[in-house]
Amino acid sequence: MGILSKIATNDGHGENSPYFDGWKAYDSNPFHPTKNPNGxxxxxxxxxxxxxxxxxxxxxxxxxxxxxTTEGVVDFKDIANFQDYHGLSAFRNAVAKFMGRTRGNKVTFDPNNIVMSGGATGAAETISFCIADPGDAFLVPTPYYPAFDRDITWRTRVKLVPVVCESSNNFNLTITALEAAYQEAQDAGIRVKGLFINNPSNPLGTTLDREALKSIVRFINEKGIHLVSDEIYAATVFCQPDFISISEILEEVECNKNLVHVLYSLSKDMGLPGFRVGIIYSYNKDVVSCARKMSSFGLVSTQTQHLIASMLSDDDFVERYLSETAERLALRHRTLTRGLNQVGIGSLKSNAGLFFWMDLRRLLKEPTFEEEMKLWRVIIHEVKLNVSPGQSFHCSEPGWFRVCFANMDNETMEIALRRIRTFVLQSKETEVPVKSHRWRNNLRLSFSSIRCEDSMMTPRTITPHSPMPHSPLVRAV
Structure with a gap:
């Protein structure tokens, strides 16, 4: 007792949520096509x-x-010795250019406004430290990434106030919902310091349209609160509509730019989470200065900066990579969602991200989160698939699950698809009660009506590595 600090021993990490429990179940029994085919x-x-x-x-x-390498060792001494927390100028220039490219070159980014961080996790915590005090709060639209509870609040002691979004309007964020959440916080004596959005959305796989983004900017400007736009999935858009960055909106709507900050990373767009390249881009010079000082606790190694600068400066490679990844994501998304549609399992129509929002509400005996957990345990322990239940994303309605589809090879994907289709068909045979929900009538489902550009639907050979590695985040205890 008393050996460790209260922060170290509290449950702020959120590891006790179903989201992390699913990872532990995988870690204790990971699938391998030959060594453990039933994992x-x-x-x-x-x-x-x-x-x-x-x-x-x-x-x-x-x-x-x-x-x-033999070819690069000539730069070894300079790169190994040098560690300025501003970041190598070549690295910041390359990242700024890449951020503009992933946003259709509709906006440009100033390398001097870039602050590096140890991944998006470090970036989110740093921006939280910079603009909020313990006890202050951020509004966050639901459903949202479970680890925000850790990244934004655990060590900063900042609160998150959910902005409830519902399936009746495809989980779109509305000003009515924002006003309600803001007023709820005010009534509770909580000072709201900002709005934290994730665009494209994790877990929905959707993007915010221009009018929604304009409304958001007007809202934060009127309230005098910060806006943090997490755009780490900017280059994963594989269907129309195109991604619109908050930076583009700032050119169209009058706003105090000092209130706006963008988070970015190479973990999703480039598939390099192990490189721990996180970025804060702020229009506020004071925030940039503060974040730079704090970045000393989570710098990106100069070796990584050097390599990334070289890669992202290759315009031909970047163009080819972004085009090819969009086509491969579209094909994988189409294969899985249509395969599930064939057995009556729909999902929210999406156009971005590495996942989709699967609708299993009709498999619940009752529309409760208790029943959602029962169904999730069956899927984890019997179907042997780690999909994440909606309640771990703070979803307001039971029966939704996030399914990630880009972290496996084709063979594993086919096995996963067969498992869930078999489970659904067996559920029908055993007459699992199916409830009719009145909100379902308004939901826009993906089914076979989804149409992406034909070029994105051309079958290709996909060659990611297998077997999948163990989860890097949580190990089974």
């Missing part, structure tokens, strides 16, 4: 492995990009 398939990890072959081929053709 749990990891569909709870939003990792982009579909274009590793493109990156590997680039690395083979550019050995000088690494200081650990």
């Amino acid at each position: 749990v398939i990891q569909m709870g990890l939003a990792e982009n492995q579909l274009c590793f072959d493109l990156i590997e081929n680039w690395l083979k053709g550019h050995p000088e990009a690494s200081i650990c």
Whole structure:
């Protein structure tokens, strides 16, 4: 007793949620096509492995990009010795250019406004430290990424106030919902310091349209609160509509830009989570200065900066990579969602991300979160698929599950699809009660009506590696 601090021993990490429990179930019994074919398939990890072959081929053709090769060792001393927390200028320039490219070159980013961080996790915590005090709060639309509860609040002691979004309007964020959440916090004596949005959305796989983004900017400007736009999935858009960055909206709507900050990372768009490249881009010079000082606790290694700068400065490679990843994501998304549609399982229509929002409400005996957990345990322990239940994303309605589809090879995907289709068909045979929900009538489901550009639907050979690695985040105890 008393040996460890209260922060170290409290439950702020959120590891006791179903989201992390699913990872533990996978870690204790991971699927392998030959060594453990009956193991749990990891569909709870939003990792982009579909274009590793493109990156590997680039690395083979550019050995000088690494200081650990014969061709690159000439730069070893300078890179190994140098560690300025501002970041290498070549790195910041390359990242700024890449951010503009992933946003259709409709906006430009100033390298001087870039602050590096140890992954998006570190970036989210740093921006929280910079603009909020313990006890202050951020509004966050639901459903939202479970680890925000850890990243934004655990060590900062900042609160999250959910903005409830519902399936009746496809989980779209509305000003009515924002006003209600803001007023609820005010009534509770909680000071709201900002609004935290995730665009494209994790877990929905959807993007905010121009009018919604304009309304958000007007809202935060009127309230005088900050806006943090997490855009780490910006380049994972594989169907129309195109992604619109909050930076583009700032050119169209009058607003105090000092209130706006963008989070970015190479973990999703480039599939490099192990490189721990997180970015804060702020229009507020004071925030940039503060965040730079705090970045000393989570810098990106200069070796990584050096390699990334070289890779992202190759315009031909970047163009080819972004085009190919969109096509492969579209094909994978189409294959899985249509396969599920064939047995009556729908999902929210989506156009981005490494996952989709699966609708299993009709498999619940009753529309309760208790029944959602029962169904989830069956899927984890009997079907052997780690999909994440909606309540771990703070979803307001039971029966929704996030399914990640880009972290496996084709063979594993086919096995996962067969497992869930078999489960659904067996559920029908055993007459699992199916409830009719009045909100279902308004829901726009993906089914076979989804149409992406034909070029995105051309079958291709996908060559991500298998077997899937163990979860890097949580190990079974």
